[in-house]
Amino acid sequence: MDKLLLALIAGLLYPFSFSPWDWWPLVLLSIGLFWWSLNGATARQGALRGLLFGLGSFGVGISWLHVSMHQYGSTPMWLAVPMTGLFATVMALFPMALGWLTVQLGRRALVFVGGWLLLDWLRSWLLTGFPWLYPGYAMIDTPLAELAPWGGVWLVSLITVASAVWLTELAKRRARREPALLLLAVAGWVLALVPTSFTEQYGDPIPVALAQGNVPQDVRWQLTQQAATRQIYADLTAQVSPGRLLIWPEAAITEFYQDAGTFLRQQGNIMADQQGALISGIPWREWGSDGAVYYNSVTVLGGGEGLYHKQKLVPFGEYVPLQSQIRGLIPFFDLPASSFSRGRPDQANLSALGLTVSPFICYEILYPSLVAQRSHNSDVLLTISNDAWFGTSAGPHQHFQMTRMRSLETGRWLLRATNNGISATIRPDGTVAERLPQFQRALLETEVRTVRGTTPFMHSGPSPVLLLAMAMLAFGRRRRPMGSTSD
Structure with missing residues (x-):
């Protein structure tokens, strides 16, 4: 041949x-x-x-x-x-x-x-x-x-x-x-x-909930969709049983925290009043000497504290290389939310319901060293994403497969909340505990376990x-x- x-x-x-x-x-x-x-x-x-x-x-x-x-x-x-x-x-x-x-x-x-x-x-x-x-x-x-x-x-x-x-x-x-x-x-x-076995599970099971809003990608960033998106996640939150750690996906609310803060704090208080907690992905805006700075972020809204800005940004999706030269050439270079800045590498993990949660936003979960470095003192791993950009293709499935490897490398449970799938909980051995079907608006209530110990890969x-x-x-x-x- x-x-x-x-x-x-x-x-x-x-x-x-x-x-x-x-x-x-x-x-x-x-x-x-x-x-x-x-x-x-x-x-x-x-x-x-x-x-x-x-x-x-x-x-x-x-x-x-x-x-x-x-x-x-x-x-x-x-x-x-x-x-x-x-x-x-x-x-x-x-x-x-x-x-x-x-x-x-x-x-x-x-x-x-x-x-x-x-x-x-x-x-x-x-x-x-x-x-x-x-x-x-x-x-x-x-x-x-x-x-x-x-x-x-x-x-x-x-x-x-x-x-x-x-x-x-x-x-x-x-x-x-x-x-x-x-x-x-x-x-x-x-x-x-x-x-x-390098890690061990301990303590009582932790009740968690993953919200999958399934907001269509072609409308989710439109201003006319904002009120409907708020209602979708408010309705999902209202269904959550008391005492759970609720996760909303990446940019669940397509508004800056500074513009939607009242609504977000209200939803966080609802969870806190039920002895639960809420963690959500949210765009973040800060003002500096050179003007506004934007981040793709995840924050604890009730039942804990913490804010994390994404470090690993997707080229052309979250920032545009050489943007002064190529912005405007084709519509793809002007996608919504394509002007984010990188977060600092020394950010602290999140805290919710007494747990230390290592957060990773979308693309970040694909970097083994980043996950290993940030997982040393964590009880559970969290990744939020929006793979709706890739429709019914193989992309979201490949992304999910790689996510599972991070659980194996660190010996920890992993929570994955996405806009339209694949949302799931993953065991420390990389197997899928429970998952939601793609392209459905749904709420997954399940349990995970805290883990202690470190793997050789986390050290080396x-x-x-x-x-x-x-x-x-x-x-x-x-x-x-x-x-x-x-x-």
Whole structure:
């Protein structure tokens, strides 16, 4: 089979290992095929095959981006699709670099595995980062996910790629040439299968409630919708049983706190009078010497205290890079709420009903190190979001899948409240306790538990795994290149 076609097919298969399809064996198959396609390649050919793999994987895997541009950003389809394709092409440069690097350093399996991990990590922060479609996320419902408390999604990804490459070498009857790779893969699976527990649940169950307003995205920011939105969440609050911690989603009320404060404090008092508490996402406005500053925020409105401003902002969604040059070019660059500022990194967690709650707004929950750093003294994790921007596409399901990994990495319960789904509670082992169906206005009343203790990943972050990946590159580079053969 032509190696270019093989690389493209591998990339096209890759996204189907993630939610909503969850065909996790495909992550092993697609990575293995990509590795296979590099056999006999020159460095230039390796780069081209990596580019094709990336175009296939990101072209399918993040195709849902065009929904927000076209359906809610007033960008015509003829422009939204090429813009999404351009972004996928930029992301494809990372596997392109992997293909080139692997061949340039002798097509060693250790180079491929270590390089994959390092390039994924680079993609997580370069130009604000796009931490999407890491191999480890596809393994969330397999035994390998038990590595997450040790090294986060990074370690799960490393062992996933190592396993895929070794199985491919086994199929080609060349596995004996990669003893170090076999040792790594086996050690990873053995560690994953050994029962370990770094945190423990204690105390009585905590009654919580998640409000899912299901306000249509195409009208929720309109001034004429504000009164109706207030009524939706007031009605949901009125249904909550006494003594619960109620969560409203990201920007539940599409008004600044400073404009809707009376209504919000009233709703908070209703919950406090019932020995409960209310936490809500809300846009926030402050005035400084240079004028108004806006934040995407979450605050405790009753039964506690605290205010948190989002740190990790979505490019073009919450802020516009080079806005003085590109604002006004197309409607997508002028979306509502696209002028937010970043919150400070030293903000305190929230306090509600005597609990310490670590808050994360939408995109932030995708950053493993950020979540690990802010979770040390927390009893429970909280993320609020609005995935209505992406309609019925795979985007919200991928987002939810990645959210579950944060529970595993920190060994904590996680509350997730969204505008139209997926709202859920997630156990410390990453499994879903209860969830609401998408695209329905509903209230979920359930219970979670407080947790004490910390995981190794919370202390070390990705550093040990990154050092291991760099050592693999160095070890693979020092070895005499393996002779290439054609298949």
